[in-house]
Amino acid sequence: MKIWIDADACPVVAKDLICKTAERTQTQAVFVANQPIKVRKSPLISMTVVPSGFDKADDYIAENVAEGDLVITSDIPLANDVLDNGGQVLTPHGIIYDANNIKQKLNARDFMDTMRSTGMLDLTQMGGQKPYSDKDKKAFADGLNKLVR
Template sequence: MHIWVDADACPKIARELITKTAMRTQTKTTFVANQALHLTPSPFINMKVVAQGFDVADNVIIENCTRGDLIITNDIPLADEGINEGAKVMSFKGMIYTKDNIKQSLNMRDFMDTMRGTGVLNPTEMGGQKPYSDKDKKAFADGLNKLVR
């Protein structure tokens, strides 16, 4: 297994948990982002800096992952592609995506995009993403441990 992290939106605490897990389990891990991140030096941890641009990091992850790898992302289309490639996929909040639940997540994402695009939902009134909570941290740590075993 190789862990691929869509690192542009990765919360710092999730990055720390991923790093600790990679070192503890000696699992190769690559953080992919359009800027360098400070990572704990380890032979198991790699940083791949990609060009700025729409889906550049996602494309690098999909091109390099193989069946049985783990992709960590909040990007629903990337999660769907990863599942289709045979990868395990989870979000930074511990949601484990499967063939059984990814379509529902894609449909909800598309619906929300349509609502924002038509002006029914105003993004500034929605308040943005909620802060990373202790509950999110625990769910993420539990999901990561389950998938990396």
């Protein structure tokens, strides 16, 4: 098993938990982003910088994930691709995506995207992403411990 991290939008607290888990379990972790980020120095932890551009990090992860690997991402289309390739998916908020819930999430995401693009959804009325809470941190740590042994 390898842990792949969609690092551009992953909270710092989650990144630290991933590094600790990788070292504790002797599991390789690969952070993927459009620009370098600081990662813990360890032979198990690496940083891959992909070219700038829309979904380049997602594409890299989807192309390189192997069956049984774990991907940390909030990106629904990437999660769907990973599951199609036999991987596992955990969001930084501790949600585990699987065959039972990903299609519903993908459909909801596509619906909201359509609403935004047609102007039917007023983006100024949306509150944006909530701050990363202690509850999120605990849910993520629990999910990570469940999936990486």
